[in-house]
Amino acid sequence: xxxxxxxxxxxxxxxxxxxxxxxxxxxxxxxxxxxxxxxxxxxxxxxxxxxxxxxxxxxxxxxxxxxxxxxxxxxxxxxxxxxxxxxxxxxxxxxxxxxxxxxxxxxxxxxxxxxxxxx
Amino acid sequence: xxxxxxxxxxxxxxxxxxxxxxxxxxxxxxxxxxxxxxxxxxxxxxxxxxxxxxxxxxxxxxxxxxxxxxxxxxxxxxxxxxxxxxxxxxxxxxxxxxxxxxxxxxx
Numbered sequence: 073x074x075x076x077x078x079x080x081x082x083x084x085x086x087x088x089x090x091x092x093x094x095x096x097x098x099x100x101x102x103x104x105x106x107x108x109x110x111x112x113x114x115x116x117x118x119x120x121x122x123x124x125x126x127x128x129x130x131x132x133x134x135x136x137x138x139x140x141x142x143x144x145x146x147x148x149x150x151x152x153x154x155x156x157x158x159x160x161x162x163x164x165x166x167x168x169x170x171x172x173x174x175x176x177x178x179x180x181x182x183x184x185x186x187x188x189x190x191x
Numbered sequence: 192x193x194x195x196x197x198x199x200x201x202x203x204x205x206x207x208x209x210x211x212x213x214x215x216x217x218x219x220x221x222x223x224x225x226x227x228x229x230x231x232x233x234x235x236x237x238x239x240x241x242x243x244x245x246x247x248x249x250x251x252x253x254x255x256x257x258x259x260x261x262x263x264x265x266x267x268x269x270x271x272x273x274x275x276x277x278x279x280x281x282x283x284x285x286x287x288x289x290x291x292x293x294x295x296x297x298x
Contacts, residue, residue: 118291177225180234
């Protein structure tokens with residue numbers, strides 16, 4: 073059974089970078105044709121796809137965030153990471169990692185981690 | 192970007208009622224649509240993929256239909272544990288986009 077777990081700071085200062093890591097267990101990221109995704113949800117609001125990456129490092133980003141986002145993968149650790157630069161209060165959200173089945177549908181999801189941008 | 196619009200934004204129904212949620216895409220997406228259930232404080236859970244394919248372990252009272260631009264999620268007999276928000280998501284093109292959500296409450 074595949075499980076994903078986000079980790080990283082819960083508080084980031086404005087203009088700094090947000091960095092999160094997703095650890096995958098129960099499945100090798102190098103197997104299959106899945107993509108590994110980041111999705112966020114501001115408090116009380118809907119879901120926004122940030123981007124995803126294949127095990128080989130091919131990344132695709134939401135154009136609305138593309139200039140500020142980097143997603144990377146470390147298959148030796150079965151982890152992938154998110155960096156979001158120059159954050160503002162608008163980036164405050166619960167950040168989820170998820171497996172994108174054949175890059176299409178998200179299953180399963182990590183439990184999510186709240187990141188607050190505040191000085 | 193493909194815009195996904197759900198209706199209604201919220202619905203209140205009694206146990207045993209039939210509940211239908213609609214999702215409309217701003218352009219045709221064939222059957223590239225998923226439905227997710229999200230309970231408060233929890234991550235979304237994939238219920239249905241490819242518009243109508245029920246995921247393993249999901250109760251059969253949930254069903255999905257539609258293609259092109261108009262889709263529906265139906266709960267045939269609402270149960271107390273179905274109280275949640277429901278989101279549609281298109282997988283036809285990038286960026287992947289979600290509907291704004293529908294909150295289902297039990298009367």
